[in-house]
Amino acid sequence: MHIVIVDPSRVVQAKLASELEAAGLYSDCFSMSDLALDYVAATPTVDVIVTSLELEPIPGLELCWKLRALAAEKRPLHIIVMSSNTSERALAEALDCGADDFIVKPIRREELMARLRAANRMITLQRQLVEQADTDYLTGALNRRAFIATMETKRRELDASDSLALCLMDVDKFKPINDTYGHEAGDTVLKTVARIAGEEAPVVARLSGAEFGLAFPILEATQAAHWCDVIRQNVAAHAFEGAAENVRMTCSFGVTEWAAGEPLNTALHRADQALRAAKAGGRNQISELLVPA
Secondary structure, eight states, X not given: XXXXXXOSOHHHHHHHHXXXXXXXXXXXXXXXXXXXXXXXXXXXXXXXXXXXXXXXSSOHHHHHHHHHHXXXXXXXXXXXXXXXXXXXXXXXXXXXXXXXXXXXXXXXXXXXXXXXXXXXXXXXXXHHHHHHHHBOTTTSSBOHHHHHHHHHHHHHHSOTTSOEEEEEEEETTOHHHHHHHOHHHHHHHHHHHHHHHHXXXXXXXXXXXXXXXXXXXXXXXXXXHHHHHHHHHHHHHOOOTTSOTTOOOOEEEEEEEOOTTSOHHHHHHHHHHHHHHHHHTTSSXXXXXXOOO
């Protein structure tokens, strides 16, 4: 766990940091609450904040509010408030302001370790829930919702002049596999195709049925088409287990670029048009459709 300690007393900081280090835990210490907040915002590895309520320039309760806003739904963040005020009102205020736990000063090592173990269990569970919400249950690739969110994030992270290649990939003649060999064989095909695609594409998602979305940040469409062709060849060369001996599958690809400022749906529609062209052209091939000038 990566822990941030926020307390105006350097003596308290040093004592807590020493105890955490002895337990094999990594910590950073801050006296000023605004610096601590900036650090947590910029450091996604932080799991736990152990904070006093007596802080400047941001008061402790307000810091809890701001930290909780940082966490949102995608970032597990456990906030432990420490205070010498043991009143029920102080506890209620801390919890209402976003704290997850409350510990009384002076802090005893055994109690702190117990609360950190509880925090670790909670963070682990939250991460598992986030992963399940973002992952296609069958293939382990991203699901459609997570793919859209990931693409939006990637586009924001890139400069307007940077390319972002986008591809739709569909398994050719997939339905006969289910009809002939059963759904277990079809599941094996989808899982294997997702794995093969993931060896070359930075972003892989199962969008629906046998259709996948791929993304290649920084690459132009022609460059991405090269890697799609590697995926195409690897899928075509694979003997799929669970179907029947010597069963081979192929995939078709539609490749385009997502331009900065363009709605993602527009780029996806263009990739879909390219995919349809690949299907109409005989399948097992790649079709590119560039951004209109």
